[in-house]
Amino acid sequence: MTFITEIKTFAALGSGVIGSGWVARALAHGLDVVAWDPAPGAEAALRKRVANAWGALEKQGLAPGASPQRLRFVSTIEECVKDADFIQESAPERLELKLELHSKISAAAKPDALIGSSTSGLLPSEFYEGSTHPERCVVGHPFNPVYLLPLVEVVGGQRTAPAAIQAAIQVYESLGMRPLHVRKEVPGFIADRLLEALWREALHLVNDGVATTGEIDDAIRFGAGLRWSFMGTFLTYTLAGGDAGMRHFMAQFGPALQLPWTYLPAPELTDKLIDDVVEGTAEQLGSHSISALERYRDDCLLAVLEAVKTTKAKHGMHFHD
Numbered sequence: 001m002t003f004i005t006e007i008k009t010f011a012a013l014g015s016g017v018i019g020s021g022w023v024a025r026a027l028a029h030g031l032d033v034v035a036w037d038p039a040p041g042a043e044a045a046l047r048k049r050v051a052n053a054w055g056a057l058e059k060q061g062l063a064p065g066a067s068p069q070r071l072r073f074v075s076t077i078e079e080c081v082k083d084a085d086f087i088q089e090s091a092p093e094r095l096e097l098k099l100e101l102h103s104k105i106s107a108a109a110k111p112d113a114l115i116g117s118s119t120s121g122l123l124p125s126e127f128y129e130g131s132t133h134p135e136r137c138v139v140g141h142p143f144n145p146v147y148l149l150p151l152v153e154v155v156g157g158q159r160t161a162p163a164a165i166q167a168a169i170q171v172y173e174s175l176g177m178r179p180l181h182v183r184k185e186v187p188g189f190i191a192d193r194l195l196e197a198l199w200r201e202a203l204h205l206v207n208d209g210v211a212t213t214g215e216i217d218d219a220i221r222f223g224a225g226l227r228w229s230f231m232g233t234f235l236t237y238t239l240a241g242g243d244a245g246m247r248h249f250m251a252q253f254g255p256a257l258q259l260p261w262t263y264l265p266a267p268e269l270t271d272k273l274i275d276d277v278v279e280g281t282a283e284q285l286g287s288h289s290i291s292a293l294e295r296y297r298d299d300c301l302l303a304v305l306e307a308v309k310t311t312k313a314k315h316g317m318h319f320h321d
């Protein structure tokens, strides 16, 4: 079984934060993009988000012919997918909604067009249950902002063909991404399991009055956050074990895991906790608008990506190593 991997037309269903990020990435790679979203005013909101991202994409370098004008917004699912070579769904994270949407998408799509879902952690075997040609259906879980962050987790369901996983990896690579094949279909995949643990503990720290949202963000951005862009937890902790490496690290810090410092269940989302988090982050936002902070974030990310790429090259490594 073969799937389309040379893509000219990219279909995006759902054009919120993540869908618009996919649209911007695909446009920047010189593709024609067709988008659909049922919300009133969705087309204007999408074009505004793409415009806000375009400056960063220009700085990063556009493919020949890349233009926001190659985006066409349509009014039906069928029109969106019928001529598409690759389809990416970024609809709200609700199982029933995705189940129904994918039965319509897959029925109208070319049979050999791959279908990816941006879900953050739902299981593909479940929401592709009613899909036509389920062997071409995968999860392609991206990270915000999708147009700059390279990681995409690729996950197959019980009926996904291994060849479709490889084909999807090829397509995401052609969009400049760094696919990571999640070999076992588990809720939350790999990255969101880790991010959820951090998020849960951050909420506990606010709930227990230990720290404000700003202080917790400081604890990340001036410490581990800086090193995470080029070295993950396992290699970082190997170095933290000194010359004796990971075995010494495990012997020294392993017992603390039995205390443990962290809680497993999430805190109850009481009105007070929600207010504390919303008020804390409003203070952090200050007078900046979300789009201004998105441009600031994008500039920082471009600088970090460039620094990591240049430094890796000096050490004989490729960016995707």
Ligand SMILES: NC(=O)C1=CN([C@@H]2O[C@H](COP(=O)(O)OP(=O)(O)OC[C@H]3O[C@@H](n4cnc5c(N)ncnc54)[C@H](O)[C@@H]3O)[C@@H](O)[C@H]2O)C=CC1
Residues within 6 Å of the ligand: 013, 014, 015, 016, 017, 018, 019, 036, 037, 038, 039, 042, 089, 090, 091, 092, 093, 097, 101, 118, 119, 120, 121, 141, 142, 143, 144
């Ligand atoms: N926001 C994030 O940080 C990330 C989200 N994701 C995933 O991406 C997907 C989309 O999330 P967001 O973009 O954050 O949500 P969002 O709320 O920003 O956007 C969702 C969009 O879907 C549209 N929509 C509503 N009903 C729809 C339907 N029946 N069919 C198609 N579109 C519909 C909405 O009008 C809205 O524009 C979810 O599966 C989420 O788990 C993945 C990575 C990160």
Ligand SMILES: C[N+](C)(C)CC(=O)CC(=O)[O-]
Residues within 6 Å of the ligand: 120, 142, 143, 144, 192, 195
């Ligand atoms: C909060 N979230 C689970 C939707 C986050 C993600 O899925 C990935 C990200 O961009 O952090």
